[in-house]
Amino acid sequence: MAAVRQFGSTWWGRAWVDALEGRAKLDPNRLARGRTYARQDRVARVEVGPGKITALVRGNRALPYKVTIDVPTYGDDDWVRLAAVIAKRSGIAAALLDGELDPAVIDDAEAAGVRLLPGPGDLKPRCSCPDWADPCKHAAAVCYLVADALDADPFVLFTLRGGTKEGLMGLVRAQRAWDAQQAAAGDRPGAAGSGSSEAPAVGPGGTGRMVAAAFGGGAVVDPGMVAREAWARSLAPHPERRELPRAPGTPSTWPADPPRDAPFTAAGLTDLASDAARRAWAQLAEGSPSYLDLDEQTDLARRAADRLGRLESLLELSRRVGASSAQLTHQALAWRSAGPAGLEAIEEALWRPPTEVIDQGLDAFDEAGIDPDDVQVRSNRLTSGDVQLRVSSDGQWWRFERRGRVWELVEPPAPTPSDLLSGG
Template identity: 40%
Template sequence: MTGRTGPAGRTFEALPSTKGSRAPFAESWWGREWLRSLEESSLDSGRLSRGRTYARGGAVGAVTVAAGSVAAMVRGSRPAPYRAKVRVEQLTDRQWDRLLDVIAERAANIAALLDGDMPAGLADDAAAAGVPLLPGARDLDPACSCPDWGYPCKHAAALCYQVARLLDRDPFVLLLLRGRGEHELMDELGRRNTARAVAEAAANQALTGAGVGPAGGAGSAAPPASTGDPAGAAFAARTTRAPLPAPPPVPEVPGHGPALVGSADPAAGLDPAALELLAADAATRAQRLLAAAIAPRHADSTPPAPLTEWQDAVRLAANHPTTDIPARIAANCGRTPAELTAAVHAWRHGGAASLDVLENPWTPPTGRLDRAREALRADWADGKPPRIRTWRNRWTIDGHNAQLRLSRDGLWYPYAKKQDTWHPTGPPDPDPTIVLTALLAQ
């Protein structure tokens, strides 16, 4: 992908189709946060789903990014493409001043920008200074030449999803949308750094001074002894506090627990092998919790719900697939080995949410499955998807041992029938077309 600069901003070539891919739509932190803003501002998840399908299918043409807007031609169901545009609220001059100060305060920020990268922590630093670098739910204003009055329509949604892929490749696109391009930003940072260096040199020279050495020769005299300052005045005159040291890196692998088997005769009722397993599992969970705790924007995340005894047993069996553990867990939980095997497969594709899809049918809100059917028909290659039988949140495909199940959080899970029992076969996706296409290709 290349971007060329013009008088109106930068134009990026159309990105290739990724139809059928199961990879997340945005891989970078900036791309995922852009999509979060889009999905929070949308009033129609069905149009978002179709827009995502359009973007994956290569329907979005060359994208032009300018200060405060992004535009592209997007192919829809009609022969002529539509012109989609999304306006983004620009930062004010005062906000840009504060943002540049935030960047200049940290040498690591400047080094990263010079390398063509934008550290994720910059968003938090900017927010602390009152500058919303990432657009909020009300900062995106989509428009399109199509007759659809959706907010956004599927064509504008496709453009927004494509912007997320651009941010994966070049996060400076976000700064341009907010009002300033990469070169303008770096030139201003250079001027500020030069001015700061000159001011610091002048201050050092004023403190040090020049004089004659004790032997009468030329040289620098020691600075005069300080008489001290009142504590209140010194505290009031402080500029910035020294930053906290960076947290230690997360260990690449969890630590090893104690070796209990064979070390001593166990007390009655104790199983050394089981204790070793539980200690290893605790170390693995602690390492993952630590990695999550020091990740960017951890404070904004929602803690996961506590697991039930059955969910935790399934998690343990999924994470430690030794020969005897599943059988012992199944027996202790009152489940058959086949039930535990299906639960383990579900867990590996989505944790507790996927296990809920396996075990608990539910009834989606009125109209939700109808919109999904319309999207499936519109996105299917010939417009004629396989015949579907619906029961609650489950779609069974006629003529195939295939089924799609909708989770409570809007993801479609693929299932296949084996020996008269439905089993999960892969990861979920918000787009039923992608899941069904992959499932029927197996």
């Protein structure tokens, strides 16, 4: 006889189920029917977002019922307090990144005034069915399946609370950096912040701005300390500084290959180590950014740019990430021309600039010896032969050139279109 499927195989998944069942004490029969619906695969399109879970549940009628479950989200101060709790215990952050939720974080967070796991009153289900129960069997079925998502990834809890994995860990890193700065300042007589016990969490600048940057689509809170500054600072005793090498170093060969079931390879680890060495060296030697705040797609373009001119290496990266080599090359050329701004330029949708802006572009073609009547104007793009100028919504002008069937970005932007056509 097959075992009956249970929900909540981890302690945090079980805590979610307990919150659901605690809400439904007045009518436990709905829970049993909800579990049956979940086991019968009647639930589809479960989506977990900030403060909300939505799904469709197939009942006894032709059209499925729509279920929405609201969960309270955190405010800025809650996120900052939670980041401070995690920053104090390195084991908590390590466990989270490894897909585990350390029970200590629950007690520590609650002591700081932040409740991580929802209580019985936190889940507010709504369903399009006529059943008056709270929750109805359809909403209960959805809640049980959310326990599966939590079992697989505890960061789903933070998503429900209105945050992201990257944003939370960015706040944690920023908190640790701030703590280190305060500790260093306290060791220097007369330094700002010395002896202060009221330093704001996550550094100066206001918690709202820090949290908005982490979760609102802006730059990640902690882009990493510039290596040149880290090299010069005296946060702790360190060996005598050596002269900066002329080129980044090469990682040593791994003593053994990783296990066959590992989610990485020895070559992949070497690639990451080499990339880290190149970025650190560029920070020290040239003052380049760390680029630790890039999203996955932008960072992929940066890595591809390092492989331009090395076809096999570019194709290997393409195979590894499952992306088209042509698209990777397109994005890599944009990165090489203008970094992250170049990627934004090639992806910006068509828009209609003011007439005077278009006239400025036509005048630039005229000055370059090209009859404006021969220039094709389409929204924010002006094309003559194999040369195209685009004006972005921030007022910058960009030069593209046709290579095969693709328009490639070929140089950094300019404030005026004539700067991009002089000599060309």
